[in-house]
Amino acid sequence: MGTPGQLVVKRYRLVRALGQGGMGMVWEGHDTLLDRVVAVKEVLVPHRLDSRQQLQMIHRTSREARTAARLNHRNIVGVFDVAEEDGRPWIIMELVPSRSLDRVIGSEGTLSVPRAATIAREVLTALSIAHTAGVVHRDVKPANILIGYDGRVVLSDFGIATSLGDPSAQRSGTVGSPGFVAPERAGGAPAAPEGDVWSLGATLFAMVAGRPPFDSSMGPLASLLTQDAEVAKAPAELRPVLAGLLAKDPAKRMGAAEARRLLDDVLSPEDAAAPSGRAGGGSRSKLLAGVVAAAVVVAGTIGGWAVLRPDGIASAGRAGAPPTGAPVPGVPSPGATPFATPAPVPSRLKLKWHDAGQGWKAAVPRGWQLSIRQNYFTWSDRTGTAYMGVEFFDAQGRVPIELMRATEDSLSSSVRKYRKIRLVKLPATREGVSKNDGMVEWESTWTGPGYHSWAVKGVPYHELQRMIVTGNRISVIDWVTTKTEWDRLKPTLDSILRLYHPPSQ
Template sequence: MPSEPTGERLLARRYRLVTHVGRGGMGTVWQAHDEVLGRDVAVKEVILPHGLTDEERAVHHKRTFREARTAARLGHPGVVTVYDVVEEDDRPWIIMELIKARSLDQVIKQDGPLEARRAAEIGRQMLAALHAAHEAGVLHRDVKPSNVLITGTGRMGERAVLTDFGIATASGDATLTQTGLVMGSPAYIAPERARGRLAGPASDLWSLGVTLYAMMNGKSPFERSEPMAALIAVISDEPDPPEKGGRLIPVIEGLLRKNPDQRMGAIEAGALLDDIVRQETIDTQRTMAVEFSMDELPGAQTTIPPAETREPESRDRESPGTKAPGTESPESRGPESHGPESHGARPYAEAYADPYPE
């Protein structure tokens, strides 16, 4: 178990641990203060499994330091920034950017399933971060709602940050995972990894698809009471169609193809998510029809009042068939110039055509 700080512990003579933030299978996260640079940071205390030999412990330490180097070189706004890694009490501690925000898992549990546009916006930000990692030769291998932080408020001001590259691997590095040990969350792990096969970028995309499903339906379709049952479901069961998937259904179904060679790629998934966000924004911001006076339109000319509203004396002074110089009879002006229906208020949608027709 991780050691609890007595008061405010000073780590590596620099990082003062202040408060416990969270705990997971791969470690404990603290809020800390960098005494050298005078800024708040997050410190991940790596928890090593019980019963490891000295050799296995050394392998885990090496993998953790590699993880820090891997995450630090990404430099993407959708990936939490790694500042430093130190060793103390015979275990590594990773110093990271402190992001005070709820996880996506907390958002789903507290607020309920997300609407399609918001889910698509979060999904495409996650996809951009994963794509940048894959381009750099880095796999996350544990994409799930609890590893996504949602900052900001409102539908258009949110930022999704992928965190906890706790079991990340870099292409070209020798594998440091124990033989037969499956690392990751069973309900979000890809089928090929559940079978013990080699992971690739498509494995992270599967986990993104499960995360999108969870955003729309509240939980993973492979969630079971026991981890082994979840792994079996991932391998053999087809997920139930998402009840509230809406326009996200084609993306979810494409990412949840069990054969990684047939799974939807990042480019196609990103294009579909972009279309969903754009279309949903247009639909929700469409201009409503309102009453609008023609006299208030730019460049509109003042028209003479209809005959029935004129002074009675003016009609008495005019003989039939005569008109004052420079004037025209209402009948000669056409339908736009007379009658309350034509020159008065009329729907805005009639004055200007809808720029986004169905």
């Protein structure tokens, strides 16, 4: 077992143990190469296994870690690196302050319907992305859902996730957790997306009832009969989606699109725009009630580039909540006309330079609020009608146009009335971008709610993302406004794109 101060593969220093789970020990670590805090999962190989079984376990763990690393999305556990030392795999992940959903329920009791529906919707997005990539989670339950102190929802622990095309998906060794495993999986059926959907339904029920929808100690038939009776006792607003998600026959089980529609119908515009960590109502400055600061391992996107997310507002240089009484993005102030046309202002906003001392520089609107989380920076207009983001990650041989298409798939599947205006390669002719590098630009319109947590139900938005490759670095500029504000603020966007200085490496 590792020890504090140990340097793994001459790069990751173990700082302190955070806890031990089914796969081994989790450490807070320090990436000495990139100078950042990380989580390090030390996989402990049981001594009872013979050498052949130990080697199989190591290979399987590495394969499953690579499977998880394919899923770059803000709601999904991700992997930075997989290393091997002393004959054991070490998985390097992001470290985010959060609490698991089961702890939230245990300390706060059952959740309100809006809060439960919001969390379920975020997890549904994570599952949709994973299933589209051909990956099944296999163990969706409250303990594997992390609620960040900023409201971010992350589906964690893809430790037994598997690719649909992997023959090991047929193995019956680990099928999930009692009370949250689909009936066909308990009966020995292979892993499939429908099983994850059932587990999400059981988790949604647990959020509002404090327990799974049936007693796992009963036989299968008795359990399912009990489940039907229990669902009938659930809050009326959730009964349709629960009945669909928990359908006994996988072939008749509700799909993701219908489940999202029913969950959206449960939520008011304010609920849809609110962070999921909030218990319904109140401003964004209210974090999870009774939260004690602690670090829980979640693996989010590598920078979360896929759709840049100004979903937390903070003073410059500090991630957190706005001052009490500050306007809330996407939610009109009391007494105000929602998204009323603002008083005339200059068509090009005044800009200022933001230089983080990391080799890049961006012109940003004066007076907009800054939020920083890992490798992405977001600014938001105080009226909640315009947002800007800048984010970075390693190129690692990725093809920009393919990455942007994957981004489009992620956004278009989670919003309403999506329309692509263009997704094109741009000539790399600007300063700082060599002819051997390149740029991709994607423009679209869509209607909230959806992937962006601040997007208000029924409000149309206009968005542009530009991906810039410089050496082995990729940066993404994201610009989103309400549709009515797009033309007025377009000159500002043009200036921001023209003045941006990307990192050279």
